[in-house]
């Protein structure tokens with residue numbers, strides 16, 4: 001198909017038009033982007049460079065590639081790129097007024113308050129609170145030959161969320177109901193039929209949102225009154241130095257959003273680590289030795305920096321499979337990216353998943369090589385935005401330290417309790433049509449660890 005430009009730049013502006021191959025209206029490159037994102041990204045970059053356009057999910061979409069273009073969009077100096085209208089298209093009805101969907105002044109206002117729920121002291125108490133749940137969850141992992149790692153870790157992180165995020169005593173039936181509603185709300189974002197047809201995903205998502213709201217509103221008065229070590233209590237209590245606090249409605253919206261933001265992302269990170277540590281048993285042993293050397297069954301806040309191998313392996317997993325594969329933005333006023341004219345109304349997408357595989361910035365990018373993050377090498381330092389699994393700029397993940405804490409706490413206990421492996425020729429079938437996950441649930445052989 002012939003190349004075409006997105007829009008002619010204003011005369012005399014000196015800007016270039018964004019090139020691309022739009023493909024079929026509405027659909028464009030959507031299917032290819034979902035099914036073979038890495039190959040497509042490479043082809044586009046080779047043909048058009050860092051900034052190109054096509055139709056994606058019914059919208060004229062500019063995809064930016066590489067650290068320079070990524071930085072321009074995420075840093076957003078000109079305030080030309082908005083989150084709300086872009087993300088709302090996918091998850092708006094279910095994650096209504098979550099902080100990631102707010103913009104500019106209003107976003108900053110909420111972010112300042114929310115920051116109070118992620119201070120060092122708060123993080124320390126979340127970490128202490130999650131340790132017993134991790135131990136109980138992992139002890140229930142039965143050794144066997146067809147242990148679906150992804151499915152089990154997803155359940156574990158969801159159960160932990162009930163403890164550490166909500167801090168509400170629930171019987172099993174109620175916990176399952178809340179978790180089920182939450183799963184429906186998340187799934188709805190990837191519905192093909194984007195209308196409330198009873199029985200289909202979108203409809204279930206709307207119903208789930210109502211249930212989650214009712215749940216949090218029911219528990220809110222007690223949280224405000226009694227406080228606690230959980231995120232729910234922290235959001236209720238959060239207050240800036242100049243006295244700004246969240247309303248009840250804000251707390252409920254932010255809780256529902258934070259659950260979503262934390263759950264799949266941490267699950268994917270742990271699953272990717274498990275996959276590569278099974279493929280590279282020498283690394284699994286190295287991390288196990290590190291955990292054994294610590295001499296503690298449970299990781300404590302002060303130990304976080306001690307597990308340097310786990311830290312490098314986590315960074316490498318986040319590089320190889322960025323849990324949030326694409327970050328959409330809506331252009332709210334005419335702007336430019338690296339000298340290309342991008343008119344208001346365009347959708348722009350930053351692509352952590354594929355950027356992290358660009359050979360221009362990452363030597364031997366498909367290789368699992370945690371040492372690339374070792375002090376002597378630090379390949380991520382080649383550019384501030386070469387490695388950006390947590391995004392950047394005003395919306396940079398507020399939970400990134402929380403995520404590190406949770407992933408390391410789980411992995412430390414897991415390394416001490418279990419060993420896992422996959423057959424030498426196994427390659428996981430990674431599904432990239434939504435958030436990345438293994439189509440087969442990552443079947444591993446799970447063994448109890450003999451005492452050493």
Ligand code: HEM
Nearest residue numbers: 099100261262265266324327390391395397398399402403
């Ligand atoms: C490895 C795990 C995680 C990854 C890879 C990740 C990734 C991201 C990314 C890429 C963004 C930016 C989205 C954008 O710019 O459009 C983001 C935002 C956010 N994340 Fe995370 N996240 C993780 C874990 C968590 C956890 C554990 C929490 C909560 C405890 C959390 C809470 C949030 C929130 C509230 C935002 C919105 C921030 C804002 O808009 O100001 N995330 N995350």
